[in-house]
Amino acid sequence: MFDIQEIRSQFTILNREVNGKPLVYLDNAATSQKPDSVLKVWNDYYTELNANVHRGIHTLSQLATEEMELSRRKIQKFINAKHDFEVIFTKGTTEGLNLIAYILTQKLKKDDEIIISYLEHHSNIVPWQLLCERTGAKLRVIPIDENGILQLNYLDEFLSEKTKVVSVNQVSNALGIVNPIEEIIAKTRKNSEAYIVIDGAQSAPHFEIDVQKMDCDFFVFSGHKMYAPMGTGILYGKQEILEELPPFHGGGEMIATCSFDGTTYAGLPFKYEAGTPNVGGNIALGAAVDFIEKTGRQNIQNHENALLEYAQRKLLELENIKIYGEKANRTGVVSFNLEGVGISSDVGMILDKMGIAVRTGHHCTQPIMSFFNIAGTVRASFAVYNTFEEIDKLVEGVKKAQKMLS
Template sequence: MSINIQEIRSQFPVLTREVNGKPLVYLDNGATSQKPKFVLDVLDEYYEKYNANVHRGIHTLSQEATDKMEEARRKVQQFINAKNDYEVIFTRGTTEGINLISNVLREVLTAEDEIIITEIEHHSNIVPWQILCQRTGAKLKYIPLTKEGVLDIDQLDNLLTDKTKLVCVNQVSNALGVVNPIETIIEKAHQKGAWVLIDAAQSAPHTKVDVQAMDCDFLVFSGHKMYGPTGIGVLYGKEDILNSLPPFHGGGEMIKDVSMEVSTYACLPFKFEAGTPDIAGIIGLGAAVDFINSIGIETIHNYEKELVDYTIQRLSEFEEVEIYAKDAEHSGAVSFNLKLDGVHSSDVGMILDKKGIAVRTGHHCAQPIMQHFNIPGTVRASFAVYNTKEEVDIFIEGLKTAIRMLG
């Protein structure tokens, strides 16, 4: 499937604006992507035409809103190839999905159990597990990084034991853009009877996610990184596992019956969706899935791979640039620094901003990675389907200016 980049770009109103008198070059998609007019119109349509609370309402607007919301659930189910639509739980984002699982596992874990994470994780896939282990006495272990900045996967066999209950890893690193060997991790973890949670926040916008093919037990991602609204995300879990776990929040919608003495809980997915959901956000997420499907996730993957490879090629022209995990497989992002004394990543980011170029600088909520490389942070350029090689060239020219000014 071919890609019409100009037609795609025309769907994103923000791309027509200027920043500091320069055309916007938005390379901060790892933090959040821009939204196409199609998604924005769907959000407006909900509030303008059928705004109502969902489920149990007998009036027309409530039924329409419920139908649209549950239609979005089915779109997400198909997008990640879940077996059942009720295995799709709506959350506020990746972070809440991870915290949901870490909180309900409090009732399951003991001091004899172990959890394995990795040194390449976002803080959201580190801190909840630290808190859980502090509360339960369970032991937290991690797969370290090699000096090249990829997971030392050879260490996994030593880390996995019969006490391992859960392994948590991101499919793609938010800080480095590195693709992790999740297939190997899932297979080895399952051999020990452990569950696996995959953080797909940085992979779902860029590559095909198939939860049945990868056989993960949980998977989480956010809508706002894949052209959808902020404040909405997804937790996928296998039906039998979700049914075995207690609820996260208590309140309306997640109950079957309530008395003053005891309550019983609703079936999936509502058991984990207490209270009024982000109805507009869920419908908007469904629209974002439609947008991605209209182009094709494989087409997006192949196009963005060209952009990332081209960016690494152009950055490699500079002896002043150090690219982290340069030889690893990348998806969606490239992270680098200038090898100049006293230069911080934020210095580069501020100069680029004056040229209308938006990148992310700092530790990217992944401080253990920065500690591994003994640096305070990096410059990260991250991509979406609306970016172009011409924008990469503008970014490179801006970087040349930064090198001249800071060198």
């Protein structure tokens, strides 16, 4: 049974006040709050297990290694990877995307093409631009319509033997739009031999992920958006691809043998995990998976979709509200502006005085803002612990902002 008060009781931070008001935290697309169970696991590592992993024969090192590898197996199951060694620990989505773009350098040449979309976060734009600079490849961008929906007829036109990478997000961080990943992958497989990269930063927290069914080559996401500590993330890659491609960083842990005559590399996953990892964070990421599984992914999805529907309906009852992507299939995010009234940051500051945390600005998606000819939006984004009462407070705050800024 889904009990919102029981869920909220697991997040101590939700009891605090901001500016003398109860905290209403609606900035989950930037980072989620962490349940006490995750914080306890993180703290327990540093107070009871603190040791480096994979390198020591002493008890603490062995125990820390066991816990981190258990977390890897939890994540393998969470995304339904075929093997646990296809799960690579990273610092987050941005590092994962940069890693992929770097190791694919040798696979591209002048005039090859990389396809992304207008809905991408800067972290799924800039690494590919850098790859184009290194190789002479060209970037092609799937456009959107006035609802923020990808125009996939352009993907049909773009795909060719020149296409070497297709990289798109599953959910837009700025608008919450759920992209038709299955269709994109099917079109790509039919018309090219491109590597398929999926940015799952905004999908992994909200609904079930099955990388085998999806048939992507790479899938990346961040821990801190799904109730885990910052500085954690996952790169999934198919075994045969990761084994073929070169390492990203060089150093300890990623070698099999090292001499001044040359170095051979360790097997997966260690080939891509150079140096001391974020052991405590990686273990806590497994605890975050436990929290999600215990709560129920379908429960999370149902509750967040109900919050989104309610928030959009209540906001649209106000005058002069523009919701971006209103008619698109969305999850977890309502992104809006008060038409003819101030700027998004003005609205955000007024809401903050009422204890309501939202995100304002371009959300690291300047191409989207340019498309809509705006500087930014007010973005309210939801997690499993948010309530309908908090939506009501948001709406009252928006009404106040309208009066103050008109």
